[in-house]
Structure formats: structure tokens, C-alpha cells
Amino acid sequence: MAASRPPTPQSTASSIIPLLRRFQFLPDQTPLQRRFQTLLKGARERWMYAIYWLYSPADSLLCWGDGYYNGNGKAQKTTSPTEQAQRKSVFRLLSSLMSGPSATHDDCDQDVTDPEWFFLLSMSHTFVNGSGLLGQAFSNFIPIWLTGPDRFPEPACQRARQLQDFGLLYWLTGPDQFSELTCQRARQLQDSGLQSMVCIPCPNGVVELASAEVVLPNLDLVIKVRDLINFNGPVADLTFAEIIRPR
Numbered sequence: 001m002a003a004s005r006p007p008t009p010q011s012t013a014s015s016i017i018p019l020l021r022r023f024q025f026l027p028d029q030t031p032l033q034r035r036f037q038t039l040l041k042g043a044r045e046r047w048m049y050a051i052y053w054l055y056s057p058a059d060s061l062l063c064w065g066d067g068y069y070n071g072n073g074k075a076q077k078t079t080s081p082t083e084q085a086q087r088k089s090v091f092r093l094l095s096s097l098m099s100g101p102s103a104t105h106d107d108c109d110q111d112v113t114d115p116e117w118f119f120l121l122s123m124s125h126t127f128v129n130g131s132g133l134l135g136q137a138f139s140n141f142i143p144i145w146l147t148g149p150d151r152f153p154e155p156a157c158q159r160a161r162q163l164q165d166f167g168l169l170y171w172l173t174g175p176d177q178f179s180e181l182t183c184q185r186a187r188q189l190q191d192s193g194l195q196s197m198v199c200i201p202c203p204n205g206v207v208e209l210a211s212a213e214v215v216l217p218n219l220d221l222v223i224k225v226r227d228l229i230n231f232n233g234p235v236a237d238l239t240f241a242e243i244i245r246p247r
Contacts, residue, residue: 032052032066033066036067039224046213047209047211047215049067049119050207050208051119053127055129062127064125071115087117088111114193115210118189133186137206141201142201144172145198146186146196147172147215194212195211195215207228209221
């Protein structure tokens with residue numbers, strides 16, 4: 001069997017461009033992006049991004065709904081010059097699609113970090129309802145909180161365990177949680193240098209947050225996210241200006 005070829009910038013961009021073309025490109029942020037920005041900037045924790053996965057009943061899939069990249073953290077890993085060149089090429093292609101080939105794309109010459117790349121590629125992903133962390137969070141309507149191997153003071157761990165005991169969230173932690181999970185997204189998250197992932201189910205989808213730090217579960221964040229999603233406005237009125245260069 002012939003070895004599969006590595007994706008080219010064109011093939012990577014082509015998996016994202018159909019999604020971009022579904023929406024009107026507006027210069028301003030969407031209402032949900034502004035709410036995500038307020039949430040992340042005001043949080044005690046240093047969250048890298050927030051993504052809203054919208055549930056499609058017809059397909060029983062969670063699809064990209066909207067997202068905001070905060071870039072708050074130091075999750076960066078070394079990539080080869082070849083891989084960096086490919087990432088920059090994808091950014092240039094997407095930037096040209098949105099602003100035209102005659103526009104300058106100086107930002108696209110900056111190195112693309114692993115979390116930025118992970119966030120960008122998420123736009124083309126879908127998740128089956130009931131499968132993986134996102135699908136399980138939505139089907140069971142219970143938040144799932146995944147953290148890395150850092151050890152915490154016992155009082156802090158006790159509070160987190162109480163949230164789980166009362167059925168308010170499901171907490172996965174420990175040195176082997178990422179490696180033992182069958183959820184591909186969780187493994188990709190760790191490969192991108194991120195150490196915490198939170199999946200918070202809402203009536204029409206799931207909000208995903210991630211951090212380069214190990215963040216203990218707290219119910220206050222869950223409540224804030226659900227209040228943020230429950231607003232009257234066209235969630236699907238998307239723009240991707242923040243995604244093309246999320247700095």
C-alpha cells in the first residue's frame with residue numbers, strides 16, 4: 001500500500017474554505033465572539049481560546065459554530081522550518097480569500113504556533129453526538145473537565161471532586177488521562193502544548209475552552225458560559241477575521 005502524502009497548503013486550505021464561503025465576511029466581530037472575548041479577558045484562568053460547537057440534528061454532528069482565539073499563554077512547541085512554511089502558506093491562502101490577492105499579509109509571515117494551528121484546523125472538524133469528549137458532554141448534558149498531570153493541594157482537589165460527586169461535572173485528571181483517552185481531539189490538544197480542556201454543553205451545542213496551564217474545575221465558569229450562550233441573537237452570523245491572524 002502506498003504511503004499517504006502529507007497535506008499541501010492548498011489541500012489544508014481547501015478543507016476550510018468551503019466553511020468560510022458559507023458566511024458573509026464582515027469586518028467586525030460577531031456578538032458571540034465579543035462575548036467570548038469578554039469572558040476570556042475577565043477570567044481568573046488563562047484560557048487560550050473558546051469555540052462554540054453547534055449541533056446539527058439532521059446529521060447528529062457537532063460542527064464549528066464560532067470561535068475566539070485569545071492567545072493567552074505560553075503553549076508553544078518547536079516545529080520544523082518546512083512545517084512552518086506550510087502553515088504560513090495556509091494563512092496566506094485564507095487571508096487572500098478574505099481580503100483579496102492585492103492586500104498585504106505581513107502578519108502571515110509570523111510563525112504560527114501549535115495552539116493557533118490547532119484552533120485554525122478545528123474549523124473543518126465535526127464530532128458525532130455521543131462520541132468523544134465533546135459528543136459525550138452534549139449527549140449526557142454534563143460538563144467534562146480534562147486536566148494534565150500537575151498535583152494540586154488536597155483542599156482544591158476535594159472541592160473539584162465534590163462537583164463531580166454532585167453530578168455537576170465530570171473531571172478527568174492525572175498523568176495518564178490524555179494518553180489513555182480514545183478521544184482524538186484530547187490527544188491533539190496535548191500535542192499542541194495545551195494542558196486543560198473544558199467541554200460545557202448548552203441547549204444547542206457545546207462550548208470548548210482550552211488552556212496551556214492546568215486549571216482546576218470550577219462551577220462559576222460553567223454558569224458564566226451557559227449564561228453567555230443563552231442570548232437572543234444569530235449565533236450562525238459568523239465572521240472569521242479573528243481566525244486569520246488570531247493574535
